[in-house]
Amino acid sequence: MGSDLGLRTPLYAQAIAPIFTKTEQEQLERLRLVCLQSLAVSLPNSKDCQSLLGTQPTVAGDVTVFRGALTLEQTRFNGEVTFVNTFFLQxxxxxxxTFLQPTNWHESRFSRPVNFNNASFRQACNFQDSVFFDKANFKQTQFQETANFQRISFENVANFNEAQFKQLAKFGGVQWQDNADFSGVRFANQAQFTRASFNQSLSLVETTFEQAVIFREALFNRPVDLRGASILNQADFSDAIFSSASFLNVPGLTFNSNQAKILGNPGQIGQMFDIPTLQGNQNVLRNLGQNFRQQQQVADANQLEYTKQQLRLKELSKRLIGTNINSALVASLVKLGFSPTQANVIDQRRQIKAFRNSSELLSLADIDLEIYNKLSDRLVVAEPLSLGSWLLEAWLWLALSVLLLLSGYGTNFWLVFGVGGVAIAYFGLVFWLVDRARRLRPVPIIPTYYETVSVLISFSCLEFFSLLAIFQNAEQPLLTLGCILIIIVPVPVTLLTRLYQQGRYHDLINVSYFTEDGTFRQLRLLIGRLPVIPRNPTFRERYMPLLSDRHWNWLNYYDFSLNNLVRLGFNDIRLRDEHLPGIIATLAWYQWSLGVLYITLVLWTLSRTIPGLNLLIYLK
Structure with a gap:
């Protein structure tokens, strides 16, 4: 049974008016719009679309129409059910x-709400190329065999909540114009969403995928909610397109990287995961990171590690400045937003028994859900911190903040490169200024015009490319730049100010403070190099002062800065050991000390960004 119960009529513009009412014609016009929209994807194959978009009547354009509501509630169908190319106006x-035999709804059009709630399809069902103009309800529906929903257009909400798919579920090429709800669904076999288009949110909350779920070339315009979902085999997001408003919300995701895989485009998929808090999601982040390391998608694994450390920093910040409901004064609770009555109730409760988590506030009669949701983000539930513990937490917060700002927690080499470039150029300029601009009176010792212009131009170029690397790779480039300036500016500026205030009155005032190894010049790695030559006459003969009358002499100051920071240079340049102001030696040792930290940061970052070395270190 099926289509033969309806009214068979041709479907083209000239034949619509005599048969259908004005309201029904408007519904058919909606189909024409859907057919026009489908042209953006591919040429429509359905007979009615070809007729509506064509100009000549064709026999193939005939369609079966149900002008009244169709009620099949609690009906048991023992034979095949066929509603091919049928238009349901109600x-x-x-x-x-219950459908015991195969059902065929191919190219059907549902103008009004459709309700298959708790229906059971014992054999294959085919809804391919159909259109649902209103709400489609498949809640708790049982699909015992293959379910074919390919190339369907859902113009309104589609609800598959708690449905069961025992065999292959085909949703390839589906157009979801409104929300799609697959919460609590269990896919016992493969689920295919290839080339599907999700224009609104997709809910997969607590959905179970026992076999592969495929989203290849799918389009996501809104968030995908995977809270509490279980991926037991494979989730494939290869070549999927994510708009700026879309992401994968995965708190509580059940996923074992040793048994399942998540696939996606390298360098993209790792940025799509969103986890609001670290608490309760450590295993999720660890398994996701290990999943991408096993696939040698280091950039994605590092992105997840960066996300994890950001969440950790957020928790540390909350513990340091948040209001601890187990130790805060009543006045502090009132200032936070609780009423005096609520604050007193909290105080009485914690004197009897300390709070273990913030949700226990809801057990108090005076605390309602509204005030809890408003203040929960600013509440901390923990043992009160002693002064020593607070200082330790503050130090961890500071160290983690610096690592995130300067290297993305060891996940972004080009950011580290930009940071080093800024420091090398800055200290090169400082050392040039210290050595070449010594005094104005009585006899000026200042650099030449050519040398000054050369240094300023080279400094500007180095800083430009370094800042470009920072602004292209840092998530918060201004904060990163501010952190760099705090590290490299105050100490040198203080030392320079003191140096020029007290003046310089020592022997060899006309000789450069910097010396170079005169035996040979080549690019060399100077791991154990110190910034000052040893106090030994042999070294004084070997290391010769820089020649200030050479046009290229200004390059040596950048070379010295490079030696100090990264232990690499074109020549071994050091400070002389005699008649050297202590302030200048202090300045050089300060950069050398920063270089130890910077080299450590570089090596750590390389170990996390080079695929082979990354796997060697992190895979267990």
Whole structure:
């Protein structure tokens, strides 16, 4: 049974008016719009679309029409059910219906709400190329065999909540114009969403995928909610397109990287995961990171590690400045937003028994859900911190903040490169200024015009490319730049100010403070190099003062800065050991000390960004 119960009529513009009412014609016009929209994807194959978009009547354009509501509630169908190329102008209600044989709804159009709530399809069902103009309800529906929903257009909400798919579920090429709800669904076999288009949110909350779920070339315009979902085999997001407003919300995701895989485009998929808090999601982040390391997608694994450390920093910040409900004064609770009565109730409760988590506040009669949701983000539930513990937490917060700002927690080499470039150029300029601009009176010792212009131009170029690397790779480039300036500016500026205030009155005032190894010049790695030559006459003969009258002499100051920071240079340049102001030696040792930290940061970052070395270190 099926289509033969309806009215068979041709479907093209000239034949619509005599048969259908004005309201029904408007519904058919909606189909024409859907057919026009489908042209953006591919040429429509359905007979009615070809007829509506064509100009000549064709026999193939005939369609079966149900002008009244179709009620199949609690109906049991022992034979095949066929509603091919059928237009339902009113609602279809098949709640609790049972279909024992295959059902075919191919190219059907549902103008009003469709209800298959708790229906059971014992054999294959085919809804391919159909259109649902209103709400489609497949809640708790049982699909015992293959379910074919390919190239369907859902113009309104589609609800598959708690449905069961025992065999292959085909949703390839589906157009979801409104929300799609697959919460609590269990896919026992493969689920295919290839080339599907999700224009609104997709809910997969607590959904179970026992076999592969495929989202290849799918389009996501809104968030995908995977809270509490279980991926037991494979989730494939290869070549999927994520708009700026879309992401994968994965708190509580059940995923074992040793048994399952998540696939996606390298360098993209790792940025799509969103986890609001670290608490309760450590295993999720660890398994996701290990999943991408096993696939040698280091950039994605590092992105997840960066996300994890950001969440950790957020928790540390909350513990340091948040209001601890187990130790805060009543006045502090009132200032936070609780009423005096609520604050007193909290105080009485914690004197009897300390709070273990913030949700225990809801057990108090005076605390309602509204005030809890408003203040929960600013509340801390923990043992009160002693002064020593607070200082330790503050130090951890500071160290983690610096690592995130300067290297993305060891995940971004080009950011580290930019940071080093800024420091090398800055200290090169400082050392040039210290050595070449010594005094104005009585006899000026200052650099030449050519040398000054050369240094300033080279400094500007180095800083430009370094800042470009920072602004292209840092998530918060201004904060990163501010952190760099705090590290490299105050100490040198203080030392320079003191140096020029007290003046310089020592022997060899006309000789450069910097010396170079005169035996040979080549690019060399100077791991154990110190910034000052040893106090030994042999070294004084070997290391010769820089020649200030050479046009290229200004390059040596950048070379010295490079030696100090990264232990690499074109020549071994050091400070002389005699008649050297202590302030200048202090300045050089300060940069050398920063270089030890910077080299450590570089090596750590390389170990996390080079695929082979990354796997060697992190895979267990």
């Amino acid at each position: 609602s279809v209600n098949a709640k609790n219906a």
